[in-house]
Amino acid sequence: MDLADIERALLASAPDDLKLLRSLNFAANAAPEKRRQAERDIAELNERTGGLERVRSWGVLQSNGSFPVQLTPLGKQICDGVKQYVNWLDHPLDLPRGVTRDMVAGKQILDVGCGVGCALLTFARHGAASTTGADLMPSFLALSRVFARREGIAAPRLACSTGASLPFADESFDFVFSRLALNYMPANAAVAEMARVARDGAEAVIILNLLPWEWRVLKDDVRGLRVKDTAFVMLKFLNGLIFHATGRQITLRYPGRMMSVHSPVVHTPWSLRRLLARHGFENLGDNAAEHPETPTFHARRRPR
Numbered sequence: 001m002d003l004a005d006i007e008r009a010l011l012a013s014a015p016d017d018l019k020l021l022r023s024l025n026f027a028a029n030a031a032p033e034k035r036r037q038a039e040r041d042i043a044e045l046n047e048r049t050g051g052l053e054r055v056r057s058w059g060v061l062q063s064n065g066s067f068p069v070q071l072t073p074l075g076k077q078i079c080d081g082v083k084q085y086v087n088w089l090d091h092p093l094d095l096p097r098g099v100t101r102d103m104v105a106g107k108q109i110l111d112v113g114c115g116v117g118c119a120l121l122t123f124a125r126h127g128a129a130s131t132t133g134a135d136l137m138p139s140f141l142a143l144s145r146v147f148a149r150r151e152g153i154a155a156p157r158l159a160c161s162t163g164a165s166l167p168f169a170d171e172s173f174d175f176v177f178s179r180l181a182l183n184y185m186p187a188n189a190a191v192a193e194m195a196r197v198a199r200d201g202a203e204a205v206i207i208l209n210l211l212p213w214e215w216r217v218l219k220d221d222v223r224g225l226r227v228k229d230t231a232f233v234m235l236k237f238l239n240g241l242i243f244h245a246t247g248r249q250i251t252l253r254y255p256g257r258m259m260s261v262h263s264p265v266v267h268t269p270w271s272l273r274r275l276l277a278r279h280g281f282e283n284l285g286d287n288a289a290e291h292p293e294t295p296t297f298h299a300r301r302r303p304r
């Protein structure tokens, strides 16, 4: 099955099959304790619905169904995206921390690095005038179309593009949002693009993991002897140092778990505020004191 077939299959899937895909994601990626629980969930769901055979026919599984679960490259993306949607279903109206209804209702909204579009679904539910998402991953964009249709929400306008070069006209959005994505992008170019496409006075909200979070992840990866993950976080730290010193980042091209272009970087509140101010944002604020691991940054587009 190709992506278009999987899109059709997901549209018609029963909720239990979506839960099965979420459990497959945990079984393939999670720490041992969560993995064992996921394996029990898979066995239980499969006994009840026979779903494993169905999702195997989509080509998401590499193994013959026994544990440990191995997902195909596309299967990793599908199971990860479905996990996000199934989690979202538990709280579909919760706005991301730091976003208020006023920022969203009646607004033309862009989500940079939108993933499978769950934040856009919430914004639509809160009365956004239009929702647009940009992301590098075609499979995530396909999933965001599926999830919008499943929810009976008009599909967002979607662009398969890097945040460093957005295919949108100058001054076209009232609210620019980015969650857990800016720290994977060439940050200078991405924030410059956010400023370009934001109308004068537009609000911007950026949520991202900072140093305390990355430090914890690094320690866990080292303890768990996860060599590839450790190397990736080390690249983030190295990029953070280079970024602080020079404003530049290293970008590597290799086929990773999800993408093939990588510019991971660790930011600090200071580096992010400097970046926002440099590219034309004002009224800067953040809640890094209360949420040091994953704060929300606010800014407003300075009139040109």
Ligand SMILES: C[S@@+](CC[C@H](N)C(=O)[O-])C[C@H]1O[C@@H](n2cnc3c(N)ncnc32)[C@H](O)[C@@H]1O
Residues within 6 Å of the ligand: 084, 112, 113, 114, 115, 116, 117, 118, 119, 134, 135, 136, 137, 140, 161, 162, 163, 164, 178, 179, 180, 181, 184, 185, 186, 259
């Ligand atoms: C951790 S996910 C967050 C997704 C979504 N914002 C959310 O909160 O659920 C990071 C997302 O950033 C996207 N991404 C990474 N680098 C990117 C880039 N240079 N340009 C656009 N999107 C990128 C990935 O494809 C992925 O969907």
